[in-house]
Amino acid sequence: xxxxxxxxxxxxxGGSGGIGSVIAREFARAxxxxxxxxxxxxxxxxxxxxxxxxxxxxxxxxxxxVGDAAGVRSTIDQAAQVHGRIHTIVYACATLxxxxxxxxxxxxxxxxxxxxxxxxxxxxxxxxxxLFRQWGGGTFINIGxxxxxxxxxxxxxxVAPKAVIESLIxxxxxxEGRHGIRANTVLVGVIEAGMFLELxxxxxFDEAWCNEVQKGLCLKRxxxxxxxxxxxVFLASRRAAYVxxxxxxxxxxxxx
Numbered sequence: 001x002x003x004x005x006x007x008x009x010x011x012x013x014g015g016s017g018g019i020g021s022v023i024a025r026e027f028a029r030a031x032x033x034x035x036x037x038x039x040x041x042x043x044x045x046x047x048x049x050x051x052x053x054x055x056x057x058x059x060x061x062x063x064x065x066v067g068d069a070a071g072v073r074s075t076i077d078q079a080a081q082v083h084g085r086i087h088t089i090v091y092a093c094a095t096l097x098x099x100x101x102x103x104x105x106x107x108x109x110x111x112x113x114x115x116x117x118x119x120x121x122x123x124x125x126x127x128x129x130x131l132f133r134q135w136g137g138g139t140f141i142n143i144g145x146x147x148x149x150x151x152x153x154x155x156x157x158x159v160a161p162k163a164v165i166e167s168l169i170x171x172x173x174x175x176e177g178r179h180g181i182r183a184n185t186v187l188v189g190v191i192e193a194g195m196f197l198e199l200x201x202x203x204x205f206d207e208a209w210c211n212e213v214q215k216g217l218c219l220k221r222x223x224x225x226x227x228x229x230x231x232x233v234f235l236a237s238r239r240a241a242y243v244x245x246x247x248x249x250x251x252x253x254x255x256x
Contacts, residue, residue: 004237006137009033009058009083011076013066013124014093016041018194019143019225021048023090026229028052028059030237035079035086037064037093058083066093066120073127085135088236089128091121091165092143096195097157099204109157117161125168129176137180139236142169143228146189148247149255150216158195166247173245182244184235186228189217189251193225218253 010027014020015036021044024036034052038045038061045061052059060082062075080086095116098109125140132138144166146152147159172183190196190213199205214220231248234240249255 002238004030004233004239005032006087006238008085008087008135009035009060009079010088010090010236011079011086012036012090012092013064014091014143015048015061016045017092017094018197019188019191019228020090020092020194021045022193022225023092023143023229023232024048024059025051025055026226026233027088027090027236028055028057030233031057032088032233032236033058033083035060035062035083037062037075039063039065066123067115069123069126072123076124076127076131080131086128086131086138087135088139088141089124090141090143090232090236091124093117093120094143094158094195096198097155099154099199100157101154102156105156113157113161114164118164121165121168125172129172129181132176132181133179137182139181140169140172140183141232141235142166142183142185143232144169144185144187144247146187146249146251146254148187149249149251170245177244182235182240184240184243184245185247186231186235187247187249187251188228189223189249189254191223191225191228191250196222216254217251218256221252223250223252 012024015024016038049059145162169183
């Protein structure tokens with residue numbers, strides 16, 4: 001059988017997180033080597049890397065703060081040296097966001113969201129595009145928000161920055177396709193991992209909130225992080241070689 005991926009590795013930015021780590025494992029299960037980044041969760045990153053190696057794939061971990069443009073360039077270069085090249089970059093990096101009404105967002109909260117999410121993605125994109133061109137192509141996969149389909153109240157600090165990134169994804173698809181570069185998004189609904197579990201633990205998402213949200217879902221359950229991984233793997237694979245500038249919503253029918 002033809003390999004699922006181009007030569008090299010998938011780089012999962014935010015691969016130590018609840019969803020990012022599962023995405024990294026799913027790439028390994030599909031036959032890809034994986035480089036993954038972490039900011040503070042080194043132990044979680046190493047645990048994920050060990051799990052990938054146990055699946056018979058090569059793995060590397062890299063400390064990274066996406067707001068550091070020079071650090072982003074260095075990390076991508078390091079990962080490429082370890083693995084030969086990078087065929088896919090999954091941007092699964094996200095900050096734990098406060099749930100607030102738009103009118104109550106403070107200037108500091110807004111600057112933080114833009115600096116960490118939007119500018120972080122820009123740094124990754126800016127460093128990777130010349131390399132993807134040099135290598136004859138590559139794929140960006142943005143782990144976005146299902147709030148792009150229907151506005152979720154009080155989630156502005158997550159949804160608005162991801163909407164900016166989504167616009168850049170479409171721009172990359174439009175302008176860089178001539179260089180063999182694809183760009184797509186997985187829109188994430190309520191997933192039993194990462195931010196949802198942490199905000200539930202903090203009491204931000206209570207039983208009433210959960211009941212109300214599930215009323216709006218076609219599938220009356222929360223998603224599994226593996227289901228995000230399946231979509232990301234597909235979009236990165238040769239099976240999606242003619243797919244670019246698109247969204248796959250893994251959100252249980254949210255927004256319908």
